Amino acid sequence: MMADGVLAADSSDLVPQLLERIRVLEERLNRLEQTDVIQKVVEYVCPSGEILDQPPPNGRCPEGNRPQVRETVRKSTIARRESIAQRIESALEDAEAKKIAIGGSARGAIQQVTNGRDGQNKLFGQGALDLTLVAKPMVRTTLFVDLEAIAGPGPDRRLGSLSRVNADAEALGGQDEKLTAREVWLGLRFLNDRLDLFFGKVDPTNYFDRNAFANDETSQFLNAALGNNPMLKQPPNGPGMVVRWDAGRDLGLSLGGHAPNDLGKDLAGGPYMIGEIDVHSSRLIDGNYRLWARSSTLPDDHRRQTWAAGLSLDQRLTPQVGVFARAGFSRIEGMDETFYAASAGLQWTGPLWDRPRDRLGVGYSYQREVAGREQVAEAYYNLFLTDRLAVIGNVEWLITGPNLVTGKTNHDVVIPGLRATVGF
Amino acid sequence: MLQRVLTLSILLALLSTPLGNSRVSAQSKNMADYDLKTLAIVVNRDSSDITVIDPVSDTIIKRIALGEYTNAHMAMLNHDGKKLIISATGRDRFLVVDLVTGQVEHTVITGKAPEHFDVSPDGRRAFVGNIEDSTVSIIDVHEGREVQRVAGFFEPHGFSVLPDGSKVYVSSHGAHEVAVLDAKSGRITKRLAVGNVSRGAARDPQRYLSEIKGIVNPTLTRDGAFVYAADSDAGELAIIDTKTDQIVKKLKVGAQPWRAYNSPDGRWMLVPNNGDATVSVIDTTSQKIVAQLNTGSEMTGINFALEGTKAYVISRGDSTVYAFDMKTFGMVARLKIGTNLALETASTTMDGKKIYLASSTDNSVYVIDAQTDQVKRIADVGLYPWGVSILASASPNYCH
Numbered sequence: 169m170m171a172d173g174v175l176a177a178d179s180s181d182l183v184p185q186l187l188e189r190i191r192v193l194e195e196r197l198n199r200l201e202q203t204d205v206i207q208k209v210v211e212y213v214c215p216s217g218e219i220l221d222q223p224p225p226n227g228r229c230p231e232g233n234r235p236q237v238r239e240t241v242r243k244s245t246i247a248r249r250e251s252i253a254q255r256i257e258s259a260l261e262d263a264e265a266k267k268i269a270i271g272g273s274a275r276g277a278i279q280q281v282t283n284g285r286d287g288q289n290k291l292f293g294q295g296a297l298d299l300t301l302v303a304k305p306m307v308r309t310t311l312f313v314d315l316e317a318i319a320g321p322g323p324d325r326r327l328g329s330l331s332r333v334n335a336d337a338e339a340l341g342g343q344d345e346k347l348t349a350r351e352v353w354l355g356l357r358f359l360n361d362r363l364d365l366f367f368g369k370v371d372p373t374n375y376f377d378r379n380a381f382a383n384d385e386t387s388q389f390l391n392a393a394l395g396n397n398p399m400l401k402q403p404p405n406g407p408g409m410v411v412r413w414d415a416g417r418d419l420g421l422s423l424g425g426h427a428p429n430d431l432g433k434d435l436a437g438g439p440y441m442i443g444e445i446d447v448h449s450s451r452l453i454d455g456n457y458r459l460w461a462r463s464s465t466l467p468d469d470h471r472r473q474t475w476a477a478g479l480s481l482d483q484r485l486t487p488q489v490g491v492f493a494r495a496g497f498s499r500i501e502g503m504d505e506t507f508y509a510a511s512a513g514l515q516w517t518g519p520l521w522d523r524p525r526d527r528l529g530v531g532y533s534y535q536r537e538v539a540g541r542e543q544v545a546e547a548y549y550n551l552f553l554t555d556r557l558a559v560i561g562n563v564e565w566l567i568t569g570p571n572l573v574t575g576k577t578n579h580d581v582v583i584p585g586l587r588a589t590v591g592f
Numbered sequence: 593m594l595q596r597v598l599t600l601s602i603l604l605a606l607l608s609t610p611l612g613n614s615r616v617s618a619q620s621k622n623m624a625d626y627d628l629k630t631l632a633i634v635v636n637r638d639s640s641d642i643t644v645i646d647p648v649s650d651t652i653i654k655r656i657a658l659g660e661y662t663n664a665h666m667a668m669l670n671h672d673g674k675k676l677i678i679s680a681t682g683r684d685r686f687l688v689v690d691l692v693t694g695q696v697e698h699t700v701i702t703g704k705a706p707e708h709f710d711v712s713p714d715g716r717r718a719f720v721g722n723i724e725d726s727t728v729s730i731i732d733v734h735e736g737r738e739v740q741r742v743a744g745f746f747e748p749h750g751f752s753v754l755p756d757g758s759k760v761y762v763s764s765h766g767a768h769e770v771a772v773l774d775a776k777s778g779r780i781t782k783r784l785a786v787g788n789v790s791r792g793a794a795r796d797p798q799r800y801l802s803e804i805k806g807i808v809n810p811t812l813t814r815d816g817a818f819v820y821a822a823d824s825d826a827g828e829l830a831i832i833d834t835k836t837d838q839i840v841k842k843l844k845v846g847a848q849p850w851r852a853y854n855s856p857d858g859r860w861m862l863v864p865n866n867g868d869a870t871v872s873v874i875d876t877t878s879q880k881i882v883a884q885l886n887t888g889s890e891m892t893g894i895n896f897a898l899e900g901t902k903a904y905v906i907s908r909g910d911s912t913v914y915a916f917d918m919k920t921f922g923m924v925a926r927l928k929i930g931t932n933l934a935l936e937t938a939s940t941t942m943d944g945k946k947i948y949l950a951s952s953t954d955n956s957v958y959v960i961d962a963q964t965d966q967v968k969r970i971a972d973v974g975l976y977p978w979g980v981s982i983l984a985s986a987s988p989n990y991c992h
Contacts, residue, residue: 192661195684204766206801211785217830217839219769219783238790242746243766243804245704245724307932360928361910418886418923450921454870454884487844487872487881524827524844554792555799 206243213238272299272592275386279334279564279585281323286574288327288581294320294337298350308357319345323583328573330542331393331533333564333583335385338392341404350405362416367409372402372426375410376444376460380482381492381515382531386589388515390562391546393533398509399476399496401464403440406430418448428465437470438463454490455483466500473501478509488517492531500538509535525552542569556591623654623692628673629983631691632939632948634957635667635678636974642667642676643957643973644691645948647941647982650959650970656694658687665707666991669983670733671715677733679706679720686720686731686738698736702729708991710751710760712775719760719773721748728762730778740778745771750809750851754834755816761832763807763821770810770821770830772837782837787826800825809851809990813876814858820874822849822863829863829872831879841879845872853894855903855918856944856987862903864891871905873921883921887914893937895947896987897962904947904960908935913949915965925965929958937979937992944986950977 212220213236214229229235276295281288296318303311321344322337332338340346353368366375373383373396382388385395396402408426415421422444428437442462449455461477478496485491492515497508513531518524527550534543548562566581623644631653632645640662644654656676658664663682669691670677676689680699686706688698703722706729711718717739718731728748730740747766753775754760760773768787771780786807792800805824810832812819819832822845829849831841847867852874854861861874864887871891873883888907895904902924905914911933915925929935929951938949940962947960955975959968981989 192683196661206766206804208801213785213788216836217784217786217832218837219785238788240768240785240788240790241800241804242764244746245726361912416926448886450883450885450923454886484884487884518844 204243204245206241208239208241211238211240212236268301268303270299270301272297273386273589274298274592275336275587275589277320277334277336277390277585277587279323279390279583281327282582282584284327284578284581286576288323290323290326292320292323292325292334294318294322294334296336296339308361310355312351312353312355313349314351315348316350317345317347324573326573327566327578327581328571329544329566329578330535330537330539330569330572331391331398331544331566333391333544333566335390335392335395362414364412364414365409366412368407369405369430370408370410370424370426371405372408372410372424372440372442373400375412375422375424376400376402376442376462377458377478377480377494378446378456379458379480379492379494380454380456380484381490381529382482382494382511382513386587387550387558387560388527388529389513389531389546389548390585390587391531391533391544391564393509393535393542393544394511394513394531394546397478397480397494397496397511398533398535398537399478399498399507400460400462401474401476401498402426403428403464403467404430404433406433408440418450420446420448422446428467428470437465437467438473440464455481457481475499488519490515490517503538507535507537509533509537523552526550527552539572540570543567544569558589560587560589561585562587626653628669628691630942631982632941632957633667633669633676633981634948634950634973634977635664635979635981636955637663637665637952637976637978639975640664640682641974642678642689643977645957645970645973647946647948650968652970652973654694655974656689656691658689658696659683662687664978666709666979668711668981668989670711671713671983673983675733677709677711677718679709681705681707681723684722686718686729688733688736698733700729700731700736700738702731702738703727703741708749708751710753712753712757713755714757717757717775719751719753719762719775721745721751721762723747723749723765726764726766728773742773742778742780744780746806750807750811752810752812752819754812759834759837761810761812761819761821761834763810765806765808766804768804768806768823768826770807770819770832784821784830784832784837784839786821786830786839787823787828789823789825792825805848807851808992811852811854811861813861814854814856818876820852820854820861820863822851824848824850824866827865827867829874843872843874843879843881845881846870846884850891851990853896853990854988856896856900860918862894862905864894864905866891869907871916885914885916885921885923888912892935892992893990895938895940897940897944897947899944899986902962904938904962906935906938906949911935913960915962927960927965927967929967930954936977937990939980939982939985939989940987941982942984942986948980948982950980952976952978 299315301313322334356365406427410424412422424442426440444460446458458480476498482492493512495510511533516528519528530547532545546564551559564583634643642656661682662680665681667678678687686700704724706720707723709720720729726745728742746764749765750763752761762771772782810819810821822829829843830839846865850864852861863872871885889909892908893906903916913927934953936950949958957970
């Protein structure tokens with residue numbers, strides 16, 4: 169310690185050493201009384217990028233153009249009185265808050281059915297509130313809970329489409345409103361973070377048949393056939409387990425086992441088993457290729473097995489534009505026919521000048537099932553407002569397909585819609 | 593009996609003499625016998641000292657104490673290959689240390705909390721960023737004095753001196769701009785706006801007024817013709833023409849880009865994006881993004897090895913180093929260094945075959961063999977090693 173060294177010095181060294189010690193302490197004390205503040209300021213920016221704090225002479229930049237006047241933020245250091253105890257308390261509060269992270273989102277959607285028949289041309293509204301909790305009770309362990317309140321059945325109450333025009337509303341399972349624990353699972357990591365294990369109430373589509381450009385009904389396509397392969401036929405969120413092995417070199421292997429239904433519902437029937445191989449490639453910027461296969465029983469006839477296989481591709485062509493495609497087929501025990509589905513589309517990030525975080529998506533899906541064949545197309549525009557707020561306009565074109573409610577056929581039904589999502 | 597004991601003792605004494613001599617001869621290799629520009633210099637923040645590692649034997653050959661509360665941030669050998677120049681952040685000082693003798697030759701008082709710096713090609717002048725009072729100290733390294741202190745910055749974080757020594761590019765982490773400093777006069781000749789956050793700040797003031805992540809470093813291309821500066825908040829990278837000091841192009845990289853790292857052949861600039869765990873690969877000839885690599889979280893550095901054919905991306909958040917083939921941009925290895933380690937920065941040896949990586953929380957330096965991707969640990973290098981530099985490194989040195 170400096171104090172010991174000072175005491176050990178002989179008297180001729182004592183004064184310089186004491187002075188040095190005082191200087192060190194003063195420097196450290198001075199540092200403790202300073203704090204940073206961020207302020208908004210106005211700046212003038214010329215086309216060459218040059219910044220001026222005041223308007224240029226004659227209002228023109230050296231190149232002759234007018235500067236852009238805009239606000240920006242800058243950090244400066246000021247002396248402010250704040251006790252050490254207050255700072256420690258604030259730091260401890262921050263650390264405590266990080267142990268458990270609570271977040272969520274609220275979203276609302278309206279969809280207007282047009283060109284329908286038999287009283288289908290109505291406005292449908294739907295809203296949902298999600299509360300999520302993420303905790304890390306131990307090293308390499310994650311607890312995740314997602315509580316969801318959702319209401320508003322969506323246009324399929326009248327249209328009865330095969331593809332399901334509002335994938336978000338499908339969580340209602342036929343009801344008008346629902347409060348549910350959507351997911352509750354524990355995640356564990358082993359073997360140098362190469363092996364992941366999730367078990368609890370899981371959503372199989374979070375682990376299988378994912379796609380970078382067509383997966384999230386809250387921010388991308390609203391139609392379920394574009395969010396996941398219709399041949400996946402995943403059960404409702406319920407008890408399940410997923411194991412994922414990172415084999416290295418951008419190759420992953422996943423295996424999942426899932427109950428045929430949620431707890432409290434009909435659990436008769438065989439388990440839903442699924443396996444997937446996924447490969448990531450950066451040869452052409454960025455791409456993901458997934459191949460899956462599943463086996464389960466029919467939800468309405470537990471004695472009959474059904475199998476399916478499919479693939480999901482997403483590939484960036486440029487940093488802004490990416491394309492996706494899905495395809496799959498399925499067989500049912502006791503039936504000779506093969507059922508299939510295919511979809512494709514693209515996502516364009518930043519299509520409008522000076523709006524680099526907006527996204528435009530266009531997609532088409534075709535499926536052939538027991539109930540018939542359906543074609544649907546959708547386009548959406550995700551308007552980025554802030555990191556936590558987005559507004560998405562979309563339009564779905566139900567080209568042709570069976571109406572499972574009326575038994576008739578839907579033809580050229582157009583469904584424009586508007587969604588807003590707020591994160592917190 | 594006593595005679596036997598005496599005889600045995602004499603015999604033992606005679607036998608131990610050659611062994612003793614060999615121990616002495618092993619220790620007789622002193623610092624002057626080493627090629628100093630190949631040595632790995634490790635700056636230890638919390639023990640306030642420097643550790644010197646011999647890359648041939650992977651052993652610690654010297655420790656240099658810098659004085660209490662020094663808490664050095666960055667240390668490198670000057671271009672003359674003899675003097676260590678060190679930012680003593682904890683004491684608001686800049687030190688010049690003789691590497692061979694370990695003596696502090698000059699202690700220069702600077703502004704508050706000097707962190708990063710760059711040195712003119714002749715090794716005479718150091719341009720040091722005082723992060724807490726937003727000034728730049730211009731220091732005469734040979735005479736050991738501050739010649740000028742320049743204000744007008746906002747947390748000056750990164751420095752790049754042009755190869756001809758005429759200008760210095762200074763990036764501000766507390767704002768969204770790069771300043772051009774005339775090296776001779778010390779005057780700011782221009783300030784260039786890299787990222788535009790005006791719309792984002794208007795819509796989400798809570799985020800943009802609580803913290804600024806501006807520009808970490810202005811990275812020069814190998815020929816000094818352009819500067820690549822990434823703005824973390826804006827998610828943009830600006831390319832500055834150093835002849836005209838104008839921004840000639842802006843690229844949309846990933847979320848929260850850290851800074852650009854240039855490959856030894858000058859062909860690529862790699863930009864880790866800490867907001868989405870990717871690395872953008874930019875072709876410096878076409879000035880376009882040609883690849884996007886998936887990596888890990890909280891990346892702190894990129895080192896090139898084996899003549900630039902491999903790039904090692906350091907992920908502090910994952911305690912992992914990701915190795916990529918620079919021809920195919922495919923990941924060739926994922927090196928999990930440990931659990932809950934804070935990996936800091938690294939330096940590549942002169943022959944490009946090994947990388948020395950500082951790991952602060954376990955007080956170690958890890959040695960990565962670029963040919964086999966085997967990892968070896970050198971423990972107890974000092975308290976909280978923050979960075980490694982090798983003067984003759986095959987990959988550009990950096991700090992964070």
